[in-house]
Amino acid sequence: MQPIPTDQQQPLVDRLTAACGGAYTPEQRRQYFITGPQWAAAYPGHALFHAPTRAEVAFPEVIREYAKIGIGWWCTHDTDVIPTADLGKEGQDKIVAEIKSCLNESGLKCSMVTTETFHHAVWAASPAAESPIVREYAAFRVKNTVDIGHELGAQFAVYWPGSLGYFVQGAVEETETLRWYAEALNAACEHDIEVARKLGCPTLKHCMEAKPFEPQAEILLPTSDAMLGFIASGLLTHPEMVGLNPEYLHELMWGAAPRAALARALVAGKLWHFDINDGYRLKHDVDIAVGLVNPLDWLNVLVLLRSHGYNGPFNLDYKPPRTTSNHGVFSVSFPTAVDRFITLWEMAGEVIADPVIKEATDALKVGAPMPATIDATAIAEAHKELLTLHELIGHRLFQILVGAHRGRVYSI
Ligand code: GLO
Ligand code: MG
Ligand code: MG
Numbered sequence: 001m002q003p004i005p006t007d008q009q010q011p012l013v014d015r016l017t018a019a020c021g022g023a024y025t026p027e028q029r030r031q032y033f034i035t036g037p038q039w040a041a042a043y044p045g046h047a048l049f050h051a052p053t054r055a056e057v058a059f060p061e062v063i064r065e066y067a068k069i070g071i072g073w074w075c076t077h078d079t080d081v082i083p084t085a086d087l088g089k090e091g092q093d094k095i096v097a098e099i100k101s102c103l104n105e106s107g108l109k110c111s112m113v114t115t116e117t118f119h120h121a122v123w124a125a126s127p128a129a130e131s132p133i134v135r136e137y138a139a140f141r142v143k144n145t146v147d148i149g150h151e152l153g154a155q156f157a158v159y160w161p162g163s164l165g166y167f168v169q170g171a172v173e174e175t176e177t178l179r180w181y182a183e184a185l186n187a188a189c190e191h192d193i194e195v196a197r198k199l200g201c202p203t204l205k206h207c208m209e210a211k212p213f214e215p216q217a218e219i220l221l222p223t224s225d226a227m228l229g230f231i232a233s234g235l236l237t238h239p240e241m242v243g244l245n246p247e248y249l250h251e252l253m254w255g256a257a258p259r260a261a262l263a264r265a266l267v268a269g270k271l272w273h274f275d276i277n278d279g280y281r282l283k284h285d286v287d288i289a290v291g292l293v294n295p296l297d298w299l300n301v302l303v304l305l306r307s308h309g310y311n312g313p314f315n316l317d318y319k320p321p322r323t324t325s326n327h328g329v330f331s332v333s334f335p336t337a338v339d340r341f342i343t344l345w346e347m348a349g350e351v352i353a354d355p356v357i358k359e360a361t362d363a364l365k366v367g368a369p370m371p372a373t374i375d376a377t378a379i380a381e382a383h384k385e386l387l388t389l390h391e392l393i394g395h396r397l398f399q400i401l402v403g404a405h406r407g408r409v410y411s412i
Helices: 008-022 026-030 036-044 059-069 090-106 132-152 174-199 222-229 246-252 256-268 296-307 326-353 354-364 376-383 384-402
Strands: 033-039 073-077 111-116 156-159 206-207 242-244
Touching: 008 073, 008 296, 008 326, 026 059, 026 326, 033 036, 033 111, 033 326, 036 059, 036 073, 036 326, 059 073, 059 090, 059 326, 090 132, 111 132, 132 156, 132 174, 156 174, 174 206, 206 222, 222 242, 222 256, 256 296, 296 326, 296 384, 326 354, 326 384
Parallel strands: 033 073, 073 111, 111 156, 156 206, 206 242
Antiparallel strands: none
């Protein structure tokens, strides 16, 4: 092959993308509650050790491009779109009005708004810092986000606490910090109740998002389970308004089984919003697009959510890799992420309906015909052949993943 001149690279990428086939139409994609974050598409590829590789993309273009792809909802941090100095001021009103008109023109809806409490220097000692002035400012920020959310017609507010933690042990007192953090959430919920009453609309669903490592050395609420404990701790004035936004990778990062973490949120009635992406255990937050690392695990996650009627947003909180160009972000990265999600969702439907898995599961659930007994050895003996079905179910899931259940064969 000859070296590819720069001006022929985009056409090559587009031709090979088309050659992949199997793309859903924008209309099909819009059937799903898939939400596209402003920050994910705008991300220029920078990090602690990385210079940017792309230009940042402002909201009018992100919204337009999401509309073309068929991503029906958009979400944002307050400071993704409004400079910190303009928050709560006239500048904010102007930008929010512009966002509204971009959304209207493109036929997109705003699903969620979130407050940035990690980037600005004001959060160096966390949003629940010792100084009452910082904490009042944090309360202003979350209340202001509630206002923006209602203005844009959002249903959800998300809180990744960001710098709620410390570098130096003993410098903060954890119980006090958690109490102060709860005060900010309480301020958001109470403000929301007031605003919703005035507007005659429902309150937002307030969803907490955990991340085990970063951006502090130690994190006070590192997992979704820790957040469930926090919601039930008695520190919140409106625990019924607060649920979870687990992120797939954030649970995987600390070594959890994401599906089990989601199951714990489901049984608590708190699985309201879900950040979808992929990555590796015990690594930093690599935010790879859904299904590129753990497709089998993802299939299983979606089986769980489909079978429990989860109907919240699937939020594409990932980062197009630094090796993807600005053109590639919208021509390859987002459409293929959405399509892998839909394919996995449809496959999850096949798993739920699969006669082999169904019969194996039913058989495991009826067990062996024997009277209740305290003879452990007899119980084990009576079931030992049946339990082989666990591994058979694993094999069948693999077959569904690779299409073998539909007759796809390799050199048989
Ligand atoms: C960072 C988080 C971040 C949140 C966002 C929403 O690791 O995943 O992207 O999802 O701040 O609050
Ligand atoms: Mg996230
Ligand atoms: Mg992440």
